[in-house]
Amino acid sequence: MELQLALDLVNIPEGIALVKEVEPYIDIVEIGTPVVINEGLKAVKEMKAAFPNLKVLADLKVMDAAGYEVMKASEAGADIITILGAAEDMTIKGAVEEAKKQGKKILVDMIAVKNLEQRAKEVDELGVDYICVHTGYDLQAVGKNSFEDLQTIKRIVKNAKTAIAGGIKLDTLPEVVNAQPDLVIVGGGITAQQDRRAAAAEMQKLIKQG
Ligand SMILES: O=C([C@H](O)CO)[C@H](O)[C@H](O)COP(=O)(O)O
Numbered sequence: 001m002e003l004q005l006a007l008d009l010v011n012i013p014e015g016i017a018l019v020k021e022v023e024p025y026i027d028i029v030e031i032g033t034p035v036v037i038n039e040g041l042k043a044v045k046e047m048k049a050a051f052p053n054l055k056v057l058a059d060l061k062v063m064d065a066a067g068y069e070v071m072k073a074s075e076a077g078a079d080i081i082t083i084l085g086a087a088e089d090m091t092i093k094g095a096v097e098e099a100k101k102q103g104k105k106i107l108v109d110m111i112a113v114k115n116l117e118q119r120a121k122e123v124d125e126l127g128v129d130y131i132c133v134h135t136g137y138d139l140q141a142v143g144k145n146s147f148e149d150l151q152t153i154k155r156i157v158k159n160a161k162t163a164i165a166g167g168i169k170l171d172t173l174p175e176v177v178n179a180q181p182d183l184v185i186v187g188g189g190i191t192a193q194q195d196r197r198a199a200a201a202e203m204q205k206l207i208k209q210g
Pocket of ligand 1: 006007008030032033034059135136137165166167168185186187188189
């Protein structure tokens, strides 16, 4: 099980400073969608240059023209690129094909997918690397989480690795770890804590024990 730190509400220097605090405890650093919108793929490039030993995920949430977007993110240094599960099959196939060419991985974000069982099965057959259940900020705000959805994809997915994102905190991490995803994605559960290093260290401990 791996731990991914999601950076969403920072600029590039703040992001780099934050990763410096928690580097020993994380496996992957995510350049979140808001950071990509504000800073572009330069954020991926600078993060990879600052931390060549960490995997960098570009949270592009690709919906169309995946071959081109995956190529650009790969050129910037991303190791993993996200695409939406709601995208057309041919878009997801395009992403997988380009990622293979570039030696990169594709994570499918199942945010807002209505028939999770059916879509997870379909997407799994398209050869993606990760399938991620995700409760976005808007549904977190009304008290939702993806813990049940994680059980669902653990049952359905046969080939891809499983991942979970959205509002995971230290007190809810044990429930997540119990379900044994391959990847746990945490943003505010680390970045919004007073002692980020301690939060990340504790999370890594729970994940490695699990
Ligand atoms: O993907 C995310 C969200 O859609 C904003 O881009 C976050 O990175 C993801 O939800 C993890 O962040 P937290 O919910 O703060 O843990």
